[in-house]
Amino acid sequence: MKLKNMAALLLSGVMALSFAACGSSKIAPSDVHSVEDLDGKTVGVQTGTTGDLYISDDETLPNVKVERFSTGFEAVTALKQGKLDAVVIDDQPAQAFIRENEGLSILETEYVQEDYAICFAKGNAIAADVNAALAELKADGTLDRIVAAYINDEGKTGESYVSPADADHSKGKLIMATNAEFPPYEYKDDSGNIIGIDADLSRAIGDKIGYEVTIEDMKFDAIISAVTTGKADFGMAGMTVTEERKQSVDFSDSYYTGKQVIIVRS
Amino acid sequence: MNGLIDEFYRNFINESRWKLLLSGLGVTLEITAFALLLGVVLGFFVAIVRSAHDKTGKLGILNRLCTLYTTVIRGTPVVVQLMLIYYGVFASVNISKVLVAVLAFGLNSGAYVSEIVRSGIMAIDEGQFEAGRSLGFSYAQTMWYIVMPQAFKNVLPALGNEFITLLKETSVSGYIAMEDLTKAGDIIRSRTFSPFMPLIAVAVIYLIMVGIFTRLLALMERRLRNSER
Numbered sequence: 001m002k003l004k005n006m007a008a009l010l011l012s013g014v015m016a017l018s019f020a021a022c023g024s025s026k027i028a029p030s031d032v033h034s035v036e037d038l039d040g041k042t043v044g045v046q047t048g049t050t051g052d053l054y055i056s057d058d059e060t061l062p063n064v065k066v067e068r069f070s071t072g073f074e075a076v077t078a079l080k081q082g083k084l085d086a087v088v089i090d091d092q093p094a095q096a097f098i099r100e101n102e103g104l105s106i107l108e109t110e111y112v113q114e115d116y117a118i119c120f121a122k123g124n125a126i127a128a129d130v131n132a133a134l135a136e137l138k139a140d141g142t143l144d145r146i147v148a149a150y151i152n153d154e155g156k157t158g159e160s161y162v163s164p165a166d167a168d169h170s171k172g173k174l175i176m177a178t179n180a181e182f183p184p185y186e187y188k189d190d191s192g193n194i195i196g197i198d199a200d201l202s203r204a205i206g207d208k209i210g211y212e213v214t215i216e217d218m219k220f221d222a223i224i225s226a227v228t229t230g231k232a233d234f235g236m237a238g239m240t241v242t243e244e245r246k247q248s249v250d251f252s253d254s255y256y257t258g259k260q261v262i263i264v265r266s
Numbered sequence: 267m268n269g270l271i272d273e274f275y276r277n278f279i280n281e282s283r284w285k286l287l288l289s290g291l292g293v294t295l296e297i298t299a300f301a302l303l304l305g306v307v308l309g310f311f312v313a314i315v316r317s318a319h320d321k322t323g324k325l326g327i328l329n330r331l332c333t334l335y336t337t338v339i340r341g342t343p344v345v346v347q348l349m350l351i352y353y354g355v356f357a358s359v360n361i362s363k364v365l366v367a368v369l370a371f372g373l374n375s376g377a378y379v380s381e382i383v384r385s386g387i388m389a390i391d392e393g394q395f396e397a398g399r400s401l402g403f404s405y406a407q408t409m410w411y412i413v414m415p416q417a418f419k420n421v422l423p424a425l426g427n428e429f430i431t432l433l434k435e436t437s438v439s440g441y442i443a444m445e446d447l448t449k450a451g452d453i454i455r456s457r458t459f460s461p462f463m464p465l466i467a468v469a470v471i472y473l474i475m476v477g478i479f480t481r482l483l484a485l486m487e488r489r490l491r492n493s494e495r
Contacts, residue, residue, distance in 0.1 A: 011331075027358060044443065047449075047452060047453060047456050048453075048455075048456025048457070052456070053457070067443040068443055068445070068449070068453060069443045070440065070441060074353075074441075074443070075443075077353055078353075078443070081353065081357050081358060081360075082358060082359075082360050083360050
């Protein structure tokens with residue numbers, strides 16, 4: 001008889017506990033309003049993303065506690081449940097997450113900017129022509145159209161850039177080194193052709209300066225050595241400009257700015 | 267050869283990455299040790315309740331609760347239980363993740379331990395039990411002094427098996443962003459992009475741990491067998 005009573009007591013205890021757990025009280029907004037506020041806070045990231053790499057090595061935030069999740073979605077769930085103070089993640093997925101989740105917002109100041117640029121062998125004279133062509137493509141809206149074809153709310157990939165019929169390729173061929181596993185910048189379509197923002201933009205640049213562009217697919221870490229040894233004329237692979245890389249190659253002007261942003265509870 | 271040394275340097279020496287593995291091992295052992303305790307306590311409790319019900323027909327409600335527990339726990343994957351406890355049961359509570367992991371793995375292990383121990387109890391000859399009762403021992407005394415010591419010795423190898431499984435099962439704690447041994451290997455891989463070396467290192471460390479565990483169990487078995495001489 002005693003045991004029966006005990007069992008009943010135990011059961012009601014478990015039920016009370018689960019009610020307490022389910023009755024979600026309002027979780028306070030994160031006390032994070034700027035990048036500096038992240039110091040001493042618990043920040044979620046997706047393992048291995050640039051957000052993870054940057055924040056793990058950030059010397060201005062010595063006391064930040066980084067929690068590495070398998071997916072961005074799980075980090076955002078933990079943030080919503082009050083287990084984290086902020087999540088650092090790429091701009092594009094962050095936009096999708098705050099659309100789907102009430103009570104979350106993106107801080108106006110981004111965490112870091114990543115400038116994507118084209119790399120050349122040191123002293124390659126063609127860099128100046130490419131920069132000029134890039135400026136023209138930015139001014140006439142071609143670059144925006146190419147970007148909009150691959151990065152948009154519907155997540156669709158639009159029409160890729162089509163070379164004009166009278167394009168001048170009189171100066172010959174340029175070989176572009178890339179790693180076609182990085183959508184939407186460069187990836188292979190169903191029939192194996194390399195498409196993406198970088199692929200389209202490189203052809204647009206080639207048309208401007210009188211070259212036909214051929215794309216060579218290789219591993220990402222082989223691109224810089226392909227360029228420095230002359231196996232490729234330039235490298236273009238959503239490559240972030242870093243001081244380390246600048247020591248071995250020249251970079252063009254940036255053609256796209258990726259962002260790492262901070263999501264908080266608001 | 268040089269490439270291998272270089273790879274080793276990048277994966278373990280550079281930026282003191284070996285420290286990640288070390289602290290990961292600490293987390294793994296911490297979870298395993300406490301989950302083991304919880305699992306053994308729970309497992310023995312459930313086994314005693316269920317065998318008492320089988321032998322005497324009492325404890326109906328408690329027996330049904332225990333059966334429900336083993337059915338649910340054994341019927342669902344441990345990683346699902348872990349995520350349910352972290353994101354579900356403690357949804358709005360900022361609770362220590364070690365506690366969550368210990369709860370999840372302990373609850374999980376308890377279900378398996380209970381069946382192992384029950385099989386040990388039920389395997390003891392009924393005559394032993396009857397002898398105890400006719401000597402004037404109560405049910406509990408017979409259990410404690412006569413049945414359990416024999417049962418424990420018989421189930422020890424199976425229990426050891428379960429403990430080894432538990433140690434390796436904690437490798438899914440990365441799912442709730444805990445940095446256990448496996449996750450530490452994953453973090454290194456995400457930094458160095460080497461597909462091979464961090465995983466091998468993690469595998470070797472698990473193997474060594476299990477090796478030590480097995481030796482300890484063998485020692486214990488030998489000591490328990492002393493009484494048979």
